[in-house]
Structure formats: structure tokens, C-alpha cells
Amino acid sequence: MSTIYALGLVLLFLMVLVGGKQGWRSFLSILLNFGFLFFAIVLIEFHVPPMFVTAVTGITILAVTIFMGEDDLRITVTAFYASLIVLLILIILIFFVSHWAMVQGFGNEDSDDLEGMSILIGISYLKVSVTAIVISTLGAIAEASIAISAGLTEILEVHPKINNSRLIDGGMAIGRQIIGTTLNTLFFGFFGGFLSLFIWFAGLHYSIGTIFNNKIFVAELIEILISFLGVLLTVPITSLVMVKRRDQVIDKSAETK
Amino acid sequence: MIIKWSRRKIYLIIGMIVCGLLAMLFVTHNQRLYRQPIAQVVRVSNEKKQRTEDEFKNVDHQTTQKITAVLMNGKNRGDQVKVQNTFSDSQPLDQEYKVGNQLFLSQLRRDHGKLTANPAGPKRDSVVVFLGWLVVTVLLLTMGKAGTFALVSVVINTILFLLAVSLDLHNQGSHVLLIFSGLALIFTVVSLFLVLGPTKKMLATLGATIAGTTIAILVGVLVLHLTHNRGVYYESMQYVTQVPRPLFIAEILLGSLGAVMDESSDIVATLFELKQIDPNVSRTQLFMSGRSVGKSIMGPLVNVLFLIFMADTFTNSLLYLKNGNSWGYTFSMNMSLGMVQSLISGIGIVLAVPVVSVLGAILLGRRR
Structure with a gap:
């Protein structure tokens, strides 16, 4: 049996053991996200415009992660709308930043991997890099928006008459509670992948100036900073969306009681 | 909605704008510093x-x-x-x-x-400076003190990371796992200390993070061993200058650490809150609520890491497909390592749920 199957089975077993039905759904959401990610690559291979693929894959992955991660529609619908707004802002920002930084394609450090490859594939690597950066931030946006939205739903359940600015304050307070650990998740997630690159840089004594202009390093750093920004934007935006949707949320709470 | 602009916030905004302008001025006029x-x-x-x-x-x-x-x-x-x-x-x-x-x-x-x-x-340095400035400004403006602590934690961890890398190079990569496990331990202590302070909560979260991550890595290594690394192409690892396998395990360890910490601290926070509401809460109740919090966070968290790890393989996979390779070969050569990393991290995230719930229940619960 190949290692990936074995590890997948162990993960599935543990998820169902710990989470029951919800664990099974979580596993399924990872599988689906993998499917959509691979599908996105295949679509770009067939020359579908990368920006279109980015938008469609982004929305789909957000929907899968949010709606399969949580049952409560009061939480998920708000989280989904909020994350769509954040996604839109990020796509615009990433588009602007990556045209400025020009970190598409490969760096000189990749030349070993590229040996024997034909790299002129007629698809703009710049657009592909926008797609990749957007995809890397989606999970973080979805997770943060669910956390904020869940907290706000609970506040509305206990205090249905709370005024809007207090509700937003509540959202920001939840944000302050999760921000430290969420940034840690992203920081370590990215630095895990950084390790070998850093050893390379340090081993060959790259200067600070070289590193901060290096294509691969700058590309990775942009990914980290954009996901930080995504999470930071998610907090106020989810709170604002909750203010707009509070009547529906309270109605639903009354129905379920 | 009324935004209350406190005097401190206005000073902060003015200060950040001045800092930003100075930084941009520097970075657009620093050419003479380059050789x-x-x-x-x-x-x-x-x-x-x-x-x-x-x-x-x-x-x-x-x-x-x-x-x-x-x-x-x-x-x-x-x-x-x-x-x-x-x-x-x-x-x-x-x-x-x-x-x-x-x-x-x-x-x-x-x-x-x-x-x-x-x-x-x-x-490219001006982009890095601009984006870094933007993130710090938004972080401080929206998150206040919590944002400052998060920032300090990221800065300290980066410095520690660089120290560990130079230590690793100094040893010519012969103790990769030892060095980076040590680093992971220090990372956890520093990050949790900055987020939670020197509290009982922090100790419980620390214990759970260490236990969860250790078990996950052990399970991962065991499965890799039992299946003889079949379908795992270490030679496809990028930018490798040292023995790839231990480096890969170290990458998994560091990569999953943040997520396990995130989840453990969420669960521990809930358990402490329950204890505060009802000091007589039983161990079984605590365990069950820990599990119910955990099972709703674990899915999104695994997805966070999964998307980070897999997005990195995007461009290379496209290149492979465009060079007439099959889907299977493209997956093996580009995505298999990211997949293994995601799966082992996922196992850590899932295992941390019962571990932290048991730990919390023992620490806080009353024996019946």
C-alpha cells in the first residue's frame, strides 16, 4: 500500500473516531478541496483564463470549507458572505502586488528542477501566481470567518437586543482572542515550507539585500503577509456582515427554539 | 455605526503613516547600500x-x-x-x-x-516593505494590544528560526531533527507565553501541544516506515542541500505546530470558561465539551494547512502537465510530499483533540 493511502486511512479513522459524522464530513471537505485544486490546474492547462479559474475555485473552496465545517446555517451563511468580500479585496490586492513584485514563475534556485523541461508554456505565470497565492489564503479566511461568526451568533442568541456598535465591538473582541494563535498557525505553516530554502540561503551566504530581492523568497513572503492581511480583514468584515444579517439570524434562533 | 477615534488611535495612525513614508523613502533610495x-x-x-x-x-x-x-x-x-x-x-x-x-x-x-x-x-524590496507596513498598520489598528503581542511573537520566532538554521548549518545538518525539535519546543513556549501569559491555561495548552505533535510525528514516521515510503518522492523536495528525509520531518513538525497550538488553546479556553461557570463540573462533562469544540475546529484547521502546502505546488504541477506528463506522474513528483505533510499534520490536529480534552478534564474536573 502506498504511504499516502495509508496516512489517509489513518487520518480518516481518527477523524471519524474523534468527530463522528462531523469528522467524516471534515475528511470529505479536504478530499473535495484537493479535487478542486487539481481541477483548477487542469483548467489552466487547457488555457481557461487564470483569473476566471481563481474566482471560481476560490468561491468553491470557501463554500466547501465553510459549509462542510459547520452545521449551523446562521453561522455559515454570514461567514460565507464575509469571506467572499475578503476574497474579492484580496484578489484585487494580490493582482496589484504581484504585478509590482514580479515574482511569477521560477527563480534561479529552481534551475535544477527545471532541467529538461520546456518552460515556455504560453500561459502567463504571473496570472498563475495570483491563483496560487489566492488559494493559499483561502483556508485561513474560512477558518477566521467561521470563528468570528460563531462567536457573534452566540452573542446574538444571549442578547438579541444588543445595539450594532456593541455587536461590532464584540466581534473585534473575539478577533483579539483568536488573532495571536491564528497568526501563529499561518506563520508556522509557511515557515515549515521555508526551512530548506532558508538553509540554502544561509549555506550559500546570501546577503540580506539579495534575500529581500530574491524571487522565491519575496513570493513566499507575499503569501504570508497576504494571508495575515486576509485574517485581519476578516474580523471587521464578518462583524459588519453580521450587523446586516442580524435580523435573519435572530429570526432563525427563534424558529429553532 | 459610530467609530470612536480615541486620541491614542489618532496618534497611532499618524505615527504609522510617518513610519510608512519614511520606510518607503528609505527603500526607494537605498540603491547605494547595494554592492x-x-x-x-x-x-x-x-x-x-x-x-x-x-x-x-x-x-x-x-x-x-x-x-x-x-x-x-x-x-x-x-x-x-x-x-x-x-x-x-x-x-x-x-x-x-x-x-x-x-x-x-x-x-x-x-x-x-x-x-x-x-x-x-x-x-523587489520596496514591495516587501510596503506590504509589511500595511500588515503591521492594520494589525495594530484593529487588534490593539493583542496585535502587538502577536507581532512580537512573530518577530521573536523569526529570530529563533534564523538562529536554529545557522546552528543546523554549523553542524553540517547532522542533527537536523534534534535541533528543530528543540526549536519547536522553544517556539511553543514563547508563543503560548506571549498569547496566554504565565497561567495554568498556558501550561495545559503547552502540554497538549507537545503531546499532540509528538504522537502525530511518531505515527507519521511509523506509517512511512511500515509502507517503506512507497509513493513518497524525497528527491522531488525543493531547494534541498542536506539529507532530505530528516529535513522533511522537521518541516512537518514546524508546519503543524501552529495549528495544533491554535486548536489546543481554543479547547483549553472553553474548558476554563466551563469551570468558571460551574466549579463542580465533572471530568466526563469537561471531556465531552472539549471534544465537541475540537471536532468543529479540526476540519477548517486541517484545510488551512492543506491549502498552504498544496498551493506551493501549483506552478510546478502546471509545468509538468504542460510538458506532457500524466496526472499521476505530475502528482507524484510535485504534490506527494505536500500531501504527506498535510496528512501527518492533519493527524496531529485530530489527535490533539482527545489529548487536550483529557488533560483539561484531569486538571480541572472533580472526581465523582
């Missing part, structure tokens, strides 16, 4: 596009451009230099330059009295 020649493009003339086609029917176009640029540092500062550059439509390793771009030069030489050079990549 490598930098020039700004003042004139570009593009020649006719040349069509290229490879054996896989990928069509692209290459354009040669003659660039006139003005040197911004070195002893020929202010002189014009001629640069010849070729770029393609897809721009994988090459780069189109436009008027106003700043670029690094290599092989600067004098030919019949005229300076010529080769292009060696655009100057």
Missing part, C-alpha cells in the same frame, strides 16, 4: 515577437528588448547603460522591463566607451 549595480530604465525599444513552439505544442512568443537605463549606484552612478533583454509572453524565468522599473545588473562592462550589462532581476 550589485542597480539601474533605472529610461528607454525601451522592443523588437518583433518571435514565435516559439516546443515538442508538446506549447506556443509562446519571445521578444528582445533594447533597454537604456541610468545607473543608480557604484562609481559610474548617473551614467547611461545599454542592456539587452529577452522576455517571453509567459515570463517563467525572464522578465519584461518597462520605463521606470529598477533592475539589478550583472557583468557591467565598458565596450568601446559605452557601458553594457546583463539584466539580473528587478528590485
Whole structure:
């Protein structure tokens, strides 16, 4: 049996053991996200415009992660709308930043991997890099928006008459509670992948100036900073969306009681 | 909605704008600090596009451009230099330059009295500074004190990370796992201390994080061993200068650490809250609520890491497919390592749920 199957089975077993039905759904959401990610690559291979693929894959992955991660529609619908707004802002920002930084394609450090490859594939690597950066931030946006939205739903359940600015304050307070650990998740997630690159840089004594202009390093750093920004934007935006949707949320709470 | 602008916030905004302007001023005028020649493009003339086609029917176009640029540092500062550059439509390793771009030069030489050079990549540091400034500003404005602590934690961890890398190089990569496990331990203590302070909560979270991550790595290594690493292509690991396998395990360890910490601290926080509401809460109740919090966070968290790890393989996978490789081979050579990393991290995230719930229940619950 190949290692990936074995590890997948162990993960599935543990998820169902710990989470029951919800664990099974979580596993399924990872599988689906993998499917959509691979599908996105295949679509770009067939020359579908990368920006279109980015938008469609982004929305789909957000929907899968949010709606399969949580049952409560009061939480998920708000989280989904909020994350769509954040996604839109990020796509615009990433588009602007990556045209400025020009970190598409490969760096000189990749030349070993590229040996024997034909790299002129007629698809703009710049657009592909926008797609990749957007995809890397989606999970973080979805997770943060669910956390904020869940907290706000609970506040509305206990205090249905709370005024809007207090509700937003509540959202920001939840944000302050999760921000430290969420940034840690992203920081370590990215630095895990950084390790070998850093050893390379340090081993060959790259200067600070070289590193901060290096294509691969700058590309990775942009990914980290954009996901930080995504999470930071998610907090106020989810709170604002909750203010707009509070009547529906309270109605639903009354129905379920 | 009324936004209350406290005086402190206004000072902060003014301070950040001043800092931002100064930083941008510095980074757009720091060319003299670089030893490598930098020039700004003042004139570009593009020649006719040349069509290229490879054996896989990928069509692209290459354009040669003659660039006139003005040197911004070195002893020929202010002189014009001629640069010849070729770029393609897809721009994988090459780069189109436009008027106003700043670029690094290599092989600067004098030919019949005229300076010529080769292009060696655009100057990118201003983007990094701008984006970094934007993140710090938004972080401090929206998150206040919590944001400051998060920032301090990221800075300290980066420094520790760099120290560990140089320690690893000093040992020529012979104790990779030992060094980076130690680093992971210090990371956890520092991050949790900064987020939670020196509390009982922090100790419980710390214990759970260490236990969860350790078990996950052990399970992962065991499965890798039992299946003889079948389908795991260490040779496809990027930028490797040391023995790939221990390096890969160290990457998994570091990568999953943040997520396990995140989840453990969420669960522990809930358990402490329950204890506060009802001091007589039983161990079983605590365990059950820990589990119910955990099972709703674990799915999104695994997805966070999964998307980070897999997005990195995006460009390379596309290249493989465009070079006539099958889906299976493309997956094996580009995505298999990311997949293994995601799966082992996922196992850690899931295992941390019962571990932290049991730990919390023992620490806080009453025996019945």
C-alpha cells in the first residue's frame, strides 16, 4: 500500500473516531478541496483564463470549507458572505502586488528542477501566481470567518437586543482572542515550507539585500503577509456582515427554539 | 455605526503613516547600500515577437528588448547603460522591463566607451516593505494590544528560526531533527507565553501541544516506515542541500505546530470558561465539551494547512502537465510530499483533540 493511502486511512479513522459524522464530513471537505485544486490546474492547462479559474475555485473552496465545517446555517451563511468580500479585496490586492513584485514563475534556485523541461508554456505565470497565492489564503479566511461568526451568533442568541456598535465591538473582541494563535498557525505553516530554502540561503551566504530581492523568497513572503492581511480583514468584515444579517439570524434562533 | 477615534488611535495612525513614508523613502533610495549595480530604465525599444513552439505544442512568443537605463549606484552612478533583454509572453524565468522599473545588473562592462550589462532581476524590496507596513498598520489598528503581542511573537520566532538554521548549518545538518525539535519546543513556549501569559491555561495548552505533535510525528514516521515510503518522492523536495528525509520531518513538525497550538488553546479556553461557570463540573462533562469544540475546529484547521502546502505546488504541477506528463506522474513528483505533510499534520490536529480534552478534564474536573 502506498504511504499516502495509508496516512489517509489513518487520518480518516481518527477523524471519524474523534468527530463522528462531523469528522467524516471534515475528511470529505479536504478530499473535495484537493479535487478542486487539481481541477483548477487542469483548467489552466487547457488555457481557461487564470483569473476566471481563481474566482471560481476560490468561491468553491470557501463554500466547501465553510459549509462542510459547520452545521449551523446562521453561522455559515454570514461567514460565507464575509469571506467572499475578503476574497474579492484580496484578489484585487494580490493582482496589484504581484504585478509590482514580479515574482511569477521560477527563480534561479529552481534551475535544477527545471532541467529538461520546456518552460515556455504560453500561459502567463504571473496570472498563475495570483491563483496560487489566492488559494493559499483561502483556508485561513474560512477558518477566521467561521470563528468570528460563531462567536457573534452566540452573542446574538444571549442578547438579541444588543445595539450594532456593541455587536461590532464584540466581534473585534473575539478577533483579539483568536488573532495571536491564528497568526501563529499561518506563520508556522509557511515557515515549515521555508526551512530548506532558508538553509540554502544561509549555506550559500546570501546577503540580506539579495534575500529581500530574491524571487522565491519575496513570493513566499507575499503569501504570508497576504494571508495575515486576509485574517485581519476578516474580523471587521464578518462583524459588519453580521450587523446586516442580524435580523435573519435572530429570526432563525427563534424558529429553532 | 459610530467609530470612536480615541486620541491614542489618532496618534497611532499618524505615527504609522510617518513610519510608512519614511520606510518607503528609505527603500526607494537605498540603491547605494547595494554592492550589485542597480539601474533605472529610461528607454525601451522592443523588437518583433518571435514565435516559439516546443515538442508538446506549447506556443509562446519571445521578444528582445533594447533597454537604456541610468545607473543608480557604484562609481559610474548617473551614467547611461545599454542592456539587452529577452522576455517571453509567459515570463517563467525572464522578465519584461518597462520605463521606470529598477533592475539589478550583472557583468557591467565598458565596450568601446559605452557601458553594457546583463539584466539580473528587478528590485523587489520596496514591495516587501510596503506590504509589511500595511500588515503591521492594520494589525495594530484593529487588534490593539493583542496585535502587538502577536507581532512580537512573530518577530521573536523569526529570530529563533534564523538562529536554529545557522546552528543546523554549523553542524553540517547532522542533527537536523534534534535541533528543530528543540526549536519547536522553544517556539511553543514563547508563543503560548506571549498569547496566554504565565497561567495554568498556558501550561495545559503547552502540554497538549507537545503531546499532540509528538504522537502525530511518531505515527507519521511509523506509517512511512511500515509502507517503506512507497509513493513518497524525497528527491522531488525543493531547494534541498542536506539529507532530505530528516529535513522533511522537521518541516512537518514546524508546519503543524501552529495549528495544533491554535486548536489546543481554543479547547483549553472553553474548558476554563466551563469551570468558571460551574466549579463542580465533572471530568466526563469537561471531556465531552472539549471534544465537541475540537471536532468543529479540526476540519477548517486541517484545510488551512492543506491549502498552504498544496498551493506551493501549483506552478510546478502546471509545468509538468504542460510538458506532457500524466496526472499521476505530475502528482507524484510535485504534490506527494505536500500531501504527506498535510496528512501527518492533519493527524496531529485530530489527535490533539482527545489529548487536550483529557488533560483539561484531569486538571480541572472533580472526581465523582
